[in-house]
Amino acid sequence: MTAPPAWTGPAPLAVVVDLDDTLYPQAAYLAGAADAVGAAAQDRGLDGAAVHDALVAELAAGSDRGGTIDRALLTAGVPAADLTRYVPPLVAAFTGYEPTRLPLYPGVAEALRELAAVVPVGCLTDGNPVIQRAKLAATGLGPLLHAVVVTDDLGGRAARKPHPAGLHELAGRLGVPGDRVLVIGDRPGKDVAVAAAVGARAVRIRQGEYADAPDEPTAWARAGSFPEAAAMAVDVLRSHSLC
Numbered sequence: 116m117t118a119p120p121a122w123t124g125p126a127p128l129a130v131v132v133d134l135d136d137t138l139y140p141q142a143a144y145l146a147g148a149a150d151a152v153g154a155a156a157q158d159r160g161l162d163g164a165a166v167h168d169a170l171v172a173e174l175a176a177g178s179d180r181g182g183t184i185d186r187a188l189l190t191a192g193v194p195a196a197d198l199t200r201y202v203p204p205l206v207a208a209f210t211g212y213e214p215t216r217l218p219l220y221p222g223v224a225e226a227l228r229e230l231a232a233v234v235p236v237g238c239l240t241d242g243n244p245v246i247q248r249a250k251l252a253a254t255g256l257g258p259l260l261h262a263v264v265v266t267d268d269l270g271g272r273a274a275r276k277p278h279p280a281g282l283h284e285l286a287g288r289l290g291v292p293g294d295r296v297l298v299i300g301d302r303p304g305k306d307v308a309v310a311a312a313v314g315a316r317a318v319r320i321r322q323g324e325y326a327d328a329p330d331e332p333t334a335w336a337r338a339g340s341f342p343e344a345a346a347m348a349v350d351v352l353r354s355h356s357l358c
Contacts, residue, residue, distance in 0.1 A: 119347050122355075126352055126354075126355035127234065127297035127352070129234050129237065130237075130299060131237050131238070131289075131296045132236060133238070133300030133302070133305075134251060135250070137299065137300050138227070139217045139254050140218065140323060141323060143214075144217055144253075146171075151208045152166065152170055152184065152209050159201060162191060166187055168191075172187075173187045209246075210243055213249045215253065217254050219254060220340060221342070222340065223256070223342065224256065225342070226342040227345065231260070235291070236259065237262040238263045239266065240263070240265055241266050242265065247267075248265065266278070276302075277312050278309070278312075282296070282313050282315070283313060295315070296310070297318065297351070299318045300317065301322055301324075307330075307332050317334045318336045318347055320340065320343075322340065
């Protein structure tokens with residue numbers, strides 16, 4: 116573990132964690148959702164395998180972009196005039212996919228349990244609320260979290276990180292000021308940026324889809340895994356006699 120910079124000022128009073136590619140590999144969820152879409156396409160007389168493969172390629176190009184199913188259908192040879200017929204049921208298949216279980220990154224449950232024993236821990240996640248809640252349920256981590264905010268519940272895509280509304284809402288539910296949380300997440304442009312937007316600090320984890328994204332904005336510290344980031348947080352708390 117690379118030693119983080121010295122912590123100056125008051126210690127955090129809560130920790131906020133991201134979900135996708137922070138606690139579990141989002142690729143595991145996307146693979147299952149793509150299978151569900153491919154099966155739904157086959158049921159409607161399309162080439163399910165071609166739709167599946169095209170959707171996998173679209174998701175690999177950027178999983179949080181809108182219109183992925185539209186583009187996948189066009190790539191699979193579906194005429195543009197037929198999109199209004201096929202897109203709604205395939206979107207429903209995607210959003211309705213509920214994994215029974217999602218694999219965690221190694222050591223995540225133990226690290227989250229240690230954090231939750233010290234300070235309130237909340238989860239701030241972007242995306243369709245139905246999908247995000249299904250993901251969280253499949254990780255089995257819900258009981259370790261004091262509060263969860265899905266930013267889309269606050270105003271759709273416009274409320275997604277780095278918009279500060281979600282972090283302010285979550286901090287309020289945790290009973291702490293927004294600038295007294297420590298955010299742990301994998302995306303500088305979202306997790307680190309939303310922390311900066313409320314005057315808080317963040318630990319950026321280099322893993323998942325955005326592992327190679329530039330460190331912009333710069334986080335307080337960087338880690339290679341969630342357990343490493345959690346250990347940094349616990350060290351700060353212990354050094355400030357909060358545990």
